[in-house]
Amino acid sequence: MDQVAHRSSQEVGNFGDRLWGDSMILVSIDGYASSTGTTSVNEAVSANRAHLAASYLEGLLVNLHVRGVTFHVEAFGASAFVTKPYDSALNCRTTITVT
Numbered sequence: 001m002d003q004v005a006h007r008s009s010q011e012v013g014n015f016g017d018r019l020w021g022d023s024m025i026l027v028s029i030d031g032y033a034s035s036t037g038t039t040s041v042n043e044a045v046s047a048n049r050a051h052l053a054a055s056y057l058e059g060l061l062v063n064l065h066v067r068g069v070t071f072h073v074e075a076f077g078a079s080a081f082v083t084k085p086y087d088s089a090l091n092c093r094t095t096i097t098v099t
Contacts, residue, residue: 028072028097035078035086047075053094
């Protein structure tokens with residue numbers, strides 16, 4: 001596992017622990033893509049990215065015996081860019097908001 005994947009895995013694990021301890025009930029997961037590719041491809045990529053994160057978190061919460069968390073997953077395709085150029089890999093991301 002490379003350093004980025006390992007760090008991300010640790011952060012998601014810590015996130016699951018916080019959900020359990022803070023009784024959070026709604027997790028919103030938004031997927032985004034860079035401007036590389038067609039609109040339909042970018043929408044599919046961003047949807048897959050968001051659903052993958054949701055599946056991982058749901059599995060983690062099951063393993064932690066956390067119940068009562070609702071997931072809202074949405075794909076935004078190539079939009080809400082965080083950096084230029086818009087085809088930068090940094091724009092390919094998933095954001096997670098917990099309330």
